[in-house]
Amino acid sequence: MARKGKHGFPDQIETDLAVKVEDAHYVYPNGRVVALSGVDLEVRKGELLGVIGQNGSGKTTLTKLLNRLLKPSSGSVYVNGLLTTERTVQEMSAHIGYVFQNPNHQLFARTVKDELEFGPRNIGTPEEDIAQGVAEAVDFFDLGEFIDEHPYRVSFPIRKLVGIASVVTMKPSIIILDEPSTGQDHQTTRIINSLMRRLAEDGTTVICVSHDMPLLADVVERVVVMRDTKIVADASPREVFADEKLMLTTNLQAPQITNIALQTVFPLGGPIALTPKELAADIESRLKKGKR
């Protein structure tokens, strides 16, 4: 169906890309404030993508264009081949899930179980499938003991997991996580880290917006860097973190271990290490081979 909307874009396209954004612009409706100027992005199915940048760089606007909370002022956004402009947020929610930064903005049901069932019920999932999906999520997120609790009675880290789980039960093929580790301690961050990994392994496309460089370094395959309403870099974490000029101009900092690697093993041909383990392994192999 190549029906064209009034903007001239086909309503649906044949593609195996999860996300295809072409020359998207976004201007706030009430003023002349530009949030996005000419963004292009292609995300393949099953990719684990990180989006970084300062507040105001446009990263949240970009993700909201993806799930149709916002409509591009110009340009096109295709999610699973469907043009977002021609659809509602609710329709898109069957394809792309959005986990809000603050779980308190999402949770309102009487029990955690109700919370997990809310999403799939809204999009018309058959009851048996809902039950199965919820059971899987409870297992995946280890929420067994909290299932009959009121969402606001569980601790904040658990609430955060419930927030993510309540989107996962909708079984979207794409999930956006907005600052999943902000305000979390290391333990919870590690859980979220492994969560994202497992989701991607299951074939879900995961897009993670975050300030947490060590979190991303460890888990994403690709990083999109935004500054001043544009994408200024789109590469692997190693390439991005090794780009000193980029880090400087975006006021971002590579993980400490990467900076160490860049000043030690990298000039010797070693890797741009993303974790202490990786750097340690390289140093060890060098030492074993004898110095130099």
Place this chain on the structure above:
Amino acid sequence: MPKPIILFDSVFYTYPGTDSPALSDVSLEIMPGEYVGVIGLNGAGKTTLGLSLNGVVPNMLGGHREGTVVVGGLDVEEYPVREMAKIVGIVFDNPEFQMSQMTCAEEVALGLESAGIDYDTMRRSVTEALNLVGLEGFEERSPLGLSGGQQQRLAIAAVLAMKPQVLIMDEPTSNLDPIGKQEVFGMATTLNQKYGMTVIVMEHEVEVLAEFADRVIVMDGGRVVMNGAPREIFSRVDELQALGLRVPEATALAGILRKTGHWKGGVPINTTEAVHSVNALLGVKA
């Protein structure tokens, strides 16, 4: 022999309506002018520790407290929180939740107004405080229009207007973007190094604490389990990781290599030291 500015003596505290203590047998001393970092998992008692310093715990929140907390020579339990505000200031993790006034100047002046400070002194203090945190000229602006980093600096200014001796910052950067984090951590260092303030920072950003703190306190389940210089504490990599905590990546690196017998020399706690040690290890000429 200088006296400690903060003294905890066998403090136990339980929040009202709960069974397990939030603080359990906490005893510690902090000297004037120290920059102290407090780390621990959420729920370990870091916030409770901070709130105990200005009396919010137990005077405002109730609950059951044993032991004594003395700050600036005053027994915290004996004085109302508003009195303690002249000695201890506290800044929280959500910058927006600390804003209540129409303009930045009024936000800063809030405590001064309640203390009945005269108009001219008040105006001066407000300008000084705003200048100190890098918000010159922001007097008439609305706090809600500021960035997260600016709001947090405004919160610091509001606290500084009371000219406290101790500044507590409870996870001040968790809701901020990287620029905001830099601004706030920079502020903490300036206040400590340039103005000699005693600064206590509860944080997860161990790399920053390793760099700037004089001392690191580790809390777990309401107890103080470690208390010492950053280098000493962070080199106990396995123990900290068993508690679910991070160490600076530089230190973690050394920790791994030490286990396989490959590390030489002391434990690095920042990038420069790690680079130096690794290059020495690899025989790379500087």
Place this chain on the structure above:
Amino acid sequence: MTMNTSMPTGMIPGSSIIHRIHPVTKILWVVVYVILAFTTQNIFILYGMVIFAVVLALLGGVFRPLLKALYLIVPVGSSLIALQVLGPAADKPWTVLAEVGFVTLYGDGFYYALVLLGRIVSSMLLSLVMVMTTHPSDLFLAFSKLKMPYTFNFMLSMTLQLIPVFQREVSLVLSAQKSRGMKGSGFAAVLPSFVPVFVGAIERVQQLSISLESRGFGSSGEKTSYRQVTARTQDWVYGICGATAMIGLMVYSIMQPGLWNLSGMIPFSPRTILTSFTVAVTLFASVILGATFLSFRKS
């Protein structure tokens, strides 16, 4: 009266004569206006007040923003006139002006509509002028000088601060629910989603009270104020003039014979009334149609 977001409810910065008038004087003027507006039925006085408010707006440099406020007047005013001409709220007997088909137009209704409109518009315009030329903080300072309790004043100012915040929170919550497929914008469907907003509000208040307490806020005893406004001689003069004018006009309104019989005021010709009625109905209908059309076009 519900003000939508396109109406200017905030202050327009400036340093005109009007801006510099003491906030207490301005509050007094608003009170004077409202009392006078609702106790007189003299069309001259009412529309004189409207013109005076416009003059003040011009002096204050807030005329343009004020015009935006008048957008609401068009549908309200025209519907008022149209309906009143058809069925006056004044006492019978009604003066019949004309009969157009099956509808009868009454003269009394026209006058009544004008009076009602005059009351609303004059009060509203002056309040707006005052709000636009006064910093909210000075307004609250004025309240406290008028001996409003400190806590009450503070709560009021905080509420004002928090309105945009809660608008944002509600919109965030609705976005989150829509993103989970929640359909239906019926109020009942949306209501449970407000739980998060309440929880957020409670958390906020808790945090804020600890933060304020920790800054020494709320001590009993003498409080000083960062914001200062000094009462100048002019402010006293304006205040007294206002009060005097009000009393004078009120007395005039009461004493003027034949005042309560509206029809005796100015003889509007039946043609004027008929034309005004047609215009009013047309304006009202076009506004309604336009709004309906626009709401269906929005996707």
